[in-house]
Amino acid sequence: MSDCGDTGKSSWPELVGINGEVAAAIIAKENPKVGVAIVKEGMMVTMDFRCDRVRVWIDKYGIVKLTPQIG
Numbered sequence: 001m002s003d004c005g006d007t008g009k010s011s012w013p014e015l016v017g018i019n020g021e022v023a024a025a026i027i028a029k030e031n032p033k034v035g036v037a038i039v040k041e042g043m044m045v046t047m048d049f050r051c052d053r054v055r056v057w058i059d060k061y062g063i064v065k066l067t068p069q070i071g
Contacts (some may be wrong), residue, residue: 004051011069022056
């Protein structure tokens with residue numbers, strides 16, 4: 001991620017286990033430089049790395065399962 005420059009906060013391990021909508025709002029507030037996408041487990045996504053994107057992976061109950069991070 002060194003070619004991304006200053007992207008601000010880049011990882012949110014403290015959000016694992018909470019509601020995905022709440023997590024997305026926290027990420028957007030803490031780092032307005034990124035767009036936040038909520039993704040359900042099992043959904044297909046592109047594998048490209050983007051410095052302006054954070055994916056919030058949720059389970060079928062809407063709970064964050066993986067650490068949201070820039071990418």
